[in-house]
Amino acid sequence: MSITILGIESSCDDTSAAVVHDGVLLSNVMAGQEVHRKYGGVVPELASRAHQQHIVPVVDMALREAGVEVPDLDAVAFTRGPGLLGSLLVGSSFAKALALARGIPIIGVNHLMGHVHALFLKGPEHSPSLPFLCMLVSGGHTQLMRVTEPLAMETLGKTIDDAAGEAFDKCAKMMGLPYPGGPVIDRLAQEGDPHRFSFAMPRVEGLDFSFSGLKTSFLYFLRDELKKDADFIGKNQHDLAASLQWTIVEILIQKLILAVEKTGITEVGIAGGVSANSALKEAVRRTGKQKGWKVYIPEPRFTTDNAAMITMTAYFKYLQEQFDDQQITPRARMML
Ligand code: KG4
Ligand code: ZN
Numbered sequence: 001m002s003i004t005i006l007g008i009e010s011s012c013d014d015t016s017a018a019v020v021h022d023g024v025l026l027s028n029v030m031a032g033q034e035v036h037r038k039y040g041g042v043v044p045e046l047a048s049r050a051h052q053q054h055i056v057p058v059v060d061m062a063l064r065e066a067g068v069e070v071p072d073l074d075a076v077a078f079t080r081g082p083g084l085l086g087s088l089l090v091g092s093s094f095a096k097a098l099a100l101a102r103g104i105p106i107i108g109v110n111h112l113m114g115h116v117h118a119l120f121l122k123g124p125e126h127s128p129s130l131p132f133l134c135m136l137v138s139g140g141h142t143q144l145m146r147v148t149e150p151l152a153m154e155t156l157g158k159t160i161d162d163a164a165g166e167a168f169d170k171c172a173k174m175m176g177l178p179y180p181g182g183p184v185i186d187r188l189a190q191e192g193d194p195h196r197f198s199f200a201m202p203r204v205e206g207l208d209f210s211f212s213g214l215k216t217s218f219l220y221f222l223r224d225e226l227k228k229d230a231d232f233i234g235k236n237q238h239d240l241a242a243s244l245q246w247t248i249v250e251i252l253i254q255k256l257i258l259a260v261e262k263t264g265i266t267e268v269g270i271a272g273g274v275s276a277n278s279a280l281k282e283a284v285r286r287t288g289k290q291k292g293w294k295v296y297i298p299e300p301r302f303t304t305d306n307a308a309m310i311t312m313t314a315y316f317k318y319l320q321e322q323f324d325d326q327q328i329t330p331r332a333r334m335m336l
Helices: 034-039 044-066 085-102 111-120 164-174 181-189 212-228 232-263 278-291 307-319
Strands: 004-009 015-021 024-031 075-081 106-110 132-137 142-149 152-158 267-271 294-296
Touching: 004 044, 004 085, 004 307, 015 044, 015 307, 024 044, 024 307, 034 044, 044 085, 075 085, 075 111, 075 307, 085 106, 106 111, 106 307, 111 132, 111 142, 111 267, 111 307, 132 232, 142 232, 152 232, 164 181, 164 212, 164 232, 181 232, 181 278, 212 232, 232 267, 232 278, 267 278, 278 294
Parallel strands: 004 075, 075 106, 132 267, 267 294
Antiparallel strands: 004 015, 015 024, 132 142, 142 152
């Protein structure tokens, strides 16, 4: 039996649609939202309006690029949550309407599970073997997962305050950089000295993470230095970015090493927006080489929010006949 699924992602500020056929990605179309840039963060009301404008052309393009027509679809998938409710409503309403019109199943997908399934988008020979560990590092979440089956994931530890992406974004904002700050810090850090400045490292037991202490340490450091020199940030942008990035990556890597030690699992992946970070990727590859891990990192286009990963989760759910009915509603908060 062959299975063709259309999936929609609209949890935050990217409208995306993808088509997966028998576990192989045929298309993945994205429309970002420039409208938030001048506000220094995502404005929920503007995000849902932009999703409304983008969803039809994005789905249309995803179907055309895949060479698939609406009657060929076996199911329609959508991100159920977590995310901005108004944004999620656009994707879920569209998916429900299309599925109802065609008389085909709908599949609601947990966005966090979707990020993990980005590791399956390069095809079976490049996907992690089960069981594997996945460190999910995004703008809203930072957690370590043990994956025993494609749909069976156990959280081993998670952040007790901010997410890693949030730490990047909030510290970048303190430096006067545009939103989202993560990629900007990554770029500035390329020419900076990662050991020029040092910031507080958290002391959190076990496999949980914390980033709020680092954020405060960064804020106080900038405040003190700016008193001495009003142009401190401008003069030290690259070293500040590199030192901040080094600290965040160090926090993440230490926990990843501990997770491997505790579980004995050496198939190790990273996923989520922050897994696009060049220093993190380099550190995971280097550590993996030293310690004999097999390392999996998604392609950059599948690290931040995208429908390809959501549709891959839907494919695994389809195989298990995990379908939803028309009463399903989106959820702003959802755990794994
Ligand atoms: O996974 P994602 O697209 O959205 C959530 O589900 O949260 O992640 C977005 C986060 C933002 O915080 C952004 O700054 C961060 O990923 N990010 C990066 C990089 N690219 C995106 N952080 C550090 N370095 C990058 N290259
Ligand atoms: Zn995400």
